Amino acid sequence: MAYLRSKKVKGKKYYYIVESKIIKGKIKQNVLCYLGNAKNILKTFQQKKTNT
Numbered sequence: 001m002a003y004l005r006s007k008k009v010k011g012k013k014y015y016y017i018v019e020s021k022i023i024k025g026k027i028k029q030n031v032l033c034y035l036g037n038a039k040n041i042l043k044t045f046q047q048k049k050t051n052t
Helices: 039-051
Strands: 002-009 012-023 024-037
Touching: 002 024, 012 039, 024 039
Parallel strands: none
Antiparallel strands: 002 012, 012 024
16 A cells, blocks of 8 residues: 655655555565655646646
């Protein structure tokens, strides 16, 4: 199951779509997609909205 994860780097939040898997008894996170910061995500959605 995929979910949204935020990560703080140098005081800024960045977002990823992540999937967790159990490999050899340990949980490993696999990054499916890097989304960027909130400003970039909002900009992308606004562009898609105007194109449709």
